Amino acid sequence: MNTLIHFLNRYTELxxxxxxxxxxxxxxxxxxxxxxxxxxxxxxxxxxxxxxxxVRLYYLTNSEEKTAxxxxxxxFVSSYESFTKQxxxxxxxxxxxxxxxxxxxxxxxxxxxxxxxxFEMLARMIMEEELSANxxxxxxxxxxxxxxxxxxxxxxxxxxIKRIPQHYIATFLGVSPETLSRIRKRIVTN
Amino acid sequence: MNTLIHFLNRYTELxxxxxxxxxxxxxxxxxxxxxxxxxxxxxxxxxxxxxxxxVRLYYLTNSEEKTAxxxxxxxFVSSYESFTKQxxxxxxxxxxxxxxxxxxxxxxxxxxxxxxxxFEMLARMIMEEELSANxxxxxxxxxxxxxxxxxxxxxxxxxxIKRIPQHYIATFLGVSPETLSRIRKRIVTN
DNA sequence: AAACCTCATTGACAAACGTCAAGAAATTAG
DNA sequence: CTAATTTCTTGACGTTTGTCAATGAGGTTT
Numbered sequence: 001m002n003t004l005i006h007f008l009n010r011y012t013e014l015x016x017x018x019x020x021x022x023x024x025x026x027x028x029x030x031x032x033x034x035x036x037x038x039x040x041x042x043x044x045x046x047x048x049x050x051x052x053x054x055v056r057l058y059y060l061t062n063s064e065e066k067t068a069x070x071x072x073x074x075x076f077v078s079s080y081e082s083f084t085k086q087x088x089x090x091x092x093x094x095x096x097x098x099x100x101x102x103x104x105x106x107x108x109x110x111x112x113x114x115x116x117x118x119f120e121m122l123a124r125m126i127m128e129e130e131l132s133a134n135x136x137x138x139x140x141x142x143x144x145x146x147x148x149x150x151x152x153x154x155x156x157x158x159x160x161i162k163r164i165p166q167h168y169i170a171t172f173l174g175v176s177p178e179t180l181s182r183i184r185k186r187i188v189t190n
Numbered sequence: 191m192n193t194l195i196h197f198l199n200r201y202t203e204l205x206x207x208x209x210x211x212x213x214x215x216x217x218x219x220x221x222x223x224x225x226x227x228x229x230x231x232x233x234x235x236x237x238x239x240x241x242x243x244x245v246r247l248y249y250l251t252n253s254e255e256k257t258a259x260x261x262x263x264x265x266f267v268s269s270y271e272s273f274t275k276q277x278x279x280x281x282x283x284x285x286x287x288x289x290x291x292x293x294x295x296x297x298x299x300x301x302x303x304x305x306x307x308x309f310e311m312l313a314r315m316i317m318e319e320e321l322s323a324n325x326x327x328x329x330x331x332x333x334x335x336x337x338x339x340x341x342x343x344x345x346x347x348x349x350x351i352k353r354i355p356q357h358y359i360a361t362f363l364g365v366s367p368e369t370l371s372r373i374r375k376r377i378v379t380n
Numbered sequence: 381a382a383a384c385c386t387c388a389t390t391g392a393c394a395a396a397c398g399t400c401a402a403g404a405a406a407t408t409a410g
Numbered sequence: 411c412t413a414a415t416t417t418c419t420t421g422a423c424g425t426t427t428g429t430c431a432a433t434g435a436g437g438t439t440t
């Protein structure tokens with residue numbers, strides 16, 4: 001909870017009233033490992049901030065799980081489109097570890113926005129970061145192959161590689177676990 | 191120019207004053223085929239709306255041009271990050287045909303925003319659409335192979351396939367022109 | 381009409397990847 | 411500590427893709 005306030009303060013300083021408002025209108029949830037937070041086809045009612053643990057967002061295609069992204073401490077996770085437009089989600093969200101979440105309910109979003117313009121600004125900023133992150137993901141799909149994307153992870157998010165089972169990383173890179181194993185071998189021996 | 195006003199009116203109705211303001215603060219540009227609008231490394235100063243013609247956004251990797259997206263009539267094009275943060279662009283933008291553009295200059299953005307809250311709202315809405323579009327692109331990279339992405343184009347943007355030389359489409363799909371040719375053959379005979 | 385240019389197709393071959401299957405290593409549970 | 415389960419690695423083989431090269435088709439220029 002303090003983690004969230006501390007995080008938000010990096011964008012814009014919140015008054016005591018605003019902090020109190022946040023505390024009253026959110027929920028802290030403890031979720032076990034491998035727990036599905038959002039299922040494909042379901043309309044998302046919750047927006048999460050991770051204070052502890054790790055979560056993955058993945059698609060189900062031909063009964064395969066293809067992960068789009070991994071989220072860890074101090075990150076927001078949500079099915080953005082499903083949450084804001086209240087339409088069925090096209091992907092799932094599930095925990096990879098026991099995870100502690102701050103939960104924003106869709107019914108309280110309006111209350112937040114009208115309580116203080118700072119919350120609206122924060123929402124816009126979070127969206128802008130999301131947009132930047134998305135454009136980076138797209139450019140890495142276009143400009144890199146699986147090996148390049150793995151090296152990218154190694155450089156920018158080495159903790160993810162230590163933390164997350166390799167076969168999940170493989171689905172994130174878009175290759176089979178076997179190929180990822182061979183990519184790793186190739187990298188070490190070079 | 192009327193094309194732009196008409197397009198904006200679909201989001202929110204503009205007053206005569208606002209329309210006049212737009213007309214005074216934009217520039218209409220006629221650009222020949224294969225003209226580079228933005229080069230990699232350059233800081234973007236212009237935001238475009240296409241009234242006629244076609245443009246592609248592409249990356250230069252290992253002296254290869256990899257196209258990220260094609261833009262046609264009634265679409266905004268820009269190096270979003272470079273334009274808003276005034277940092278060097280990581281990609282290029284060039285015309286595929288003789289193209290007519292409405293040009294917004296970065297120096298006038300503030301004027302627009304302070305002239306009317308409607309312009310701020312429009313900016314946010316355009317950004318939201320961009321975000322949605324980006325997430326669709328990411329999901330298609332994750333869930334589809336080159337053939338699937340081509341079928342997707344055939345279904346959703348058939349006019350692009352007719353209009354744009356096939357080897358550009360190939361770099362968009364992430365395959366060589368030869369493979370795209372074989373994919374097409376495969377589809378026709380099935 | 382001929383020469384030219386751009387673009388698309390096709391074949392041949394090598395390289396990379398997915399799949400299947402087996403086994404090794406690491407983690408968890410009893 | 412051992413058994414069980416999960417995760418990772420390795421080999422073999424078939425499929426797909428990229429690359430190189432040649433050919434063909436369509437449009438433009440001179």
